[in-house]
Amino acid sequence: MKKNDEKEQNNSLPAEPAEEKNANSPDGVSENASPKVREQAQEKADAEENIIICDNLVKIYKTEDVEVLALQGLDILIKRGELMAIIGNSGSGKSTFLNMIGGLDRPSAGRLIVDGKDLFKLSERELVDYKRNTVGFVWQNNARNLLPYLTAAENVQMPMLFTNSDRKKRAKALELLELVGLSHRKNSKLSQMSGGEQQRVAIAIALANSPKILLADEPTGSVDVKTGAYILDVFKEINETTGLTIVIVTHDRMLSKKVHRVAAIRDGKISSEMIMKQSYRNRMNEITAFTETSEVQDEYSILDRAGRVQIPHEILDQLDLDGNKVKLELLDGKVVISRPE
Numbered sequence: 001m002k003k004n005d006e007k008e009q010n011n012s013l014p015a016e017p018a019e020e021k022n023a024n025s026p027d028g029v030s031e032n033a034s035p036k037v038r039e040q041a042q043e044k045a046d047a048e049e050n051i052i053i054c055d056n057l058v059k060i061y062k063t064e065d066v067e068v069l070a071l072q073g074l075d076i077l078i079k080r081g082e083l084m085a086i087i088g089n090s091g092s093g094k095s096t097f098l099n100m101i102g103g104l105d106r107p108s109a110g111r112l113i114v115d116g117k118d119l120f121k122l123s124e125r126e127l128v129d130y131k132r133n134t135v136g137f138v139w140q141n142n143a144r145n146l147l148p149y150l151t152a153a154e155n156v157q158m159p160m161l162f163t164n165s166d167r168k169k170r171a172k173a174l175e176l177l178e179l180v181g182l183s184h185r186k187n188s189k190l191s192q193m194s195g196g197e198q199q200r201v202a203i204a205i206a207l208a209n210s211p212k213i214l215l216a217d218e219p220t221g222s223v224d225v226k227t228g229a230y231i232l233d234v235f236k237e238i239n240e241t242t243g244l245t246i247v248i249v250t251h252d253r254m255l256s257k258k259v260h261r262v263a264a265i266r267d268g269k270i271s272s273e274m275i276m277k278q279s280y281r282n283r284m285n286e287i288t289a290f291t292e293t294s295e296v297q298d299e300y301s302i303l304d305r306a307g308r309v310q311i312p313h314e315i316l317d318q319l320d321l322d323g324n325k326v327k328l329e330l331l332d333g334k335v336v337i338s339r340p341e
C-alpha cells in the first residue's frame with residue numbers, strides 16, 4: 001500500500017511548482033526520501049560548496065624495505081574561493097597532501113573529491129586532463145617551472161598547447177604577467193630575472209590554463225623575507241581579483257596573517273586550524289606585521305570522525321603523565337583531561 005502511495009506522489013511531482021517541491025528541505029530532498037537519496041543530495045551540496053573534500057585520506061609509500069605512512073587519515077574541506085595555507089614540520093606530510101590534490105600521485109585509501117571529481121576513480125587519461133585543466137602548480141625550486149632561455153611571455157605561453165591562435169596566447173600571457181606585476185619584464189629572458197621575479201613568472205605559468213585551484217609548495221622557500229612577502233601578496237591579490245582557490249604549503253609563519261585559514265599538519269593528520277576572524281577578513285589590507293596573530297585569528301583543534309583530537313606537546317608536557325592513560329570528564333559543559341589519580 002505504502003509503495004503505491006509513494007508511486008502516486010512521484011507521478012504527480014513534475015506538475016508541482018518548484019518551490020513546493022523544495023519546501024521540505026533546503027536541498028530540495030523530501031524528508032521521506034531514503035537515506036541513500038538524502039546522502040547523495042548532501043554529497044552534491046558538499047561538492048558544490050567545497051572544491052576539495054578530503055575524508056580519512058591515507059597515503060602509504062612502499063619502498064624496498066620500509067613502508068611510510070605519510071598521510072594517516074587526513075580530513076579537510078576547502079571551500080571554493082578560499083585562500084589557505086598548510087603548515088607543519090618537515091616530514092609531516094604537507095607535500096604528500098598537495099601531490100594528492102594535484103593528481104601527481106595516487107592516494108592509498110579514504111576519499112578525495114576535487115571539483116566534483118573522485119580522484120580514486122579517474123582513469124590515467126582523465127588524470128592527465130585533470131592535471132592540465134583543474135590544477136596549477138607552483139614549486140619552491142623554479143627550475144621545475146621555467147625555461148631559462150625563453151622570455152617571460154614565452155614561458156607563460158608554453159602550457160597553452162590547445163589555444164589555437166598565437167595572438168590569443170600572447171594576449172593571455174601578457175594579461176597574466178600583468179596580474180603578477182611583471183608586464184614591464186615581458187621580453188626579459190628568465191636567466192636575466194631575479195629569483196622573486198622568476199617565481200612570479202612561475203605563478204603566471206601555473207595560471208595559463210585557467211585552473212580551478214592553484215597549489216603552491218613552499219613558493220617562498222628560496223627567496224629572502226621581503227621578496228617572500230611580496231610573492232604572498234601576489235597570491236592574495238589573485239585570490240581577491242579572480243576568486244581562485246589557492247592552497248599554499250609553507251614554513252613561513254608570516255603568511256598566517258595574509259590568508260583566510262591556516263591548517264597545521266602533524267604526523268599526516270590536520271591537528272589544528274587557525275581561522276581569520278571575520279572582522280579582520282573584511283579588512284585584510286590593514287593587517288600589518290605588527291598586528292598580534294591572536295588578534296587576527298581564532299585557533300581550533302580538529303576533532304576527527306572517530307572522536308580523536310591531538311593534544312599539542314606543550315600542553316601534554318605540563319600534564320606530566322607517567323603512562324598513556326588520562327582521565328576524561330565532562331564538567332560544566334567542558335571536557336577536562338587530567339592525570340589519573
Ligand SMILES: Nc1ncnc2c1ncn2[C@@H]1O[C@H](COP(=O)(O)OP(=O)(O)OP(=O)(O)O)[C@@H](O)[C@H]1O
Nearest residue numbers: 061063068070088089090091092093094095096097
Ligand atoms: N616518494 C616517497 N617515497 C617514500 N617515502 C616518501 C616519499 N615521499 C615522501 N615520503 C615520506 O613521507 C613523509 C611525508 O613527506 P612529505 O614530503 O609529504 O613531508 P613535508 O611535510 O612536505 O616535509 P618538508 O617540509 O620537508 O617538505 C616523510 O616521512 C617522507 O620521508
Ligand SMILES: [Mg+2]
Nearest residue numbers: 094095096217
Ligand atoms: Mg615538502
